[in-house]
């Protein structure tokens with residue numbers, strides 16, 4: 055093994071499905087020379103409506119898959135997993151781990167002027183209270199207003215990004231937050247960056263949206279530098295894609311999330 059072998063090892067990224075490709079997109083923009091191994095649990099998505107106990111079981115298996123692929127770092131792209139099972143990832147791996155919650159909370163507190171911050175996510179993410187905890191740790195005086203938006207995930211997967219039905223549902227979900235005069239909104243789910251336009255419309259553009267993947271990518275870069283784990287290569291990194299079920303629309307939806315074609319995708323079965 056060469057001296058810098060660990061630095062050329064891939065970053066492992068996992069999600070409940072393919073939504074985590076928005077996080078891969080943010081990582082490749084910030085860290086283009088890093089190799090990435092991506093796992094999406096497409097056979098068992100969505101995690102958002104499931105119980106914390108089941109999400110934690112799945113998370114242990116997802117983590118084992120990545121650690122078996124020689125990763126030097128793990129990014130938990132799924133906000134739901136980051137909310138209810140980040141400790142499981144840390145417990146089952148021997149490499150640094152970054153989830154979506156803390157970096158986004160810090161970014162939101164820094165961006166907000168009136169300290170009235172909104173958070174939207176899946177049912178499990180909102181029920182966990184993880185964002186409240188992280189925002190209050192970053193700024194005890196900040197007010198956090200939370201709203202679960204369970205219909206957003208299927209709308210994005212159907213490609214209805216700017217459909218009037220999506221705008222209607224966005225208004226229904228987000229009007230209460232608007233009424234509380236939030237100036238910053240955390241998009242606490244892998245899928246929501248694709249709804250940026252529909253969400254901005256509700257707030258008449260007078261809102262700062264925090265993309266959790268982008269906030270996490272800043273933290274990943276900082277931690278790689280701190281640990282001297284950055285890939286010294288000057289070549290563009292490669293991405294290996296693994297899913298637990300190659301569903302018929304996988305490639306089409308995946309490209310929407312990643313912003314480019316996926317190439318080869320391999321299917322793996324995780325042990326129960």
Ligand code: DGL
Pocket residue numbers: 069070071073074099100101102103131132133134135175176179207242243244245
């Ligand atoms: N990836 C999930 C998240 O970011 C959304 C999809 C799901 O419910 O599994 O919370």
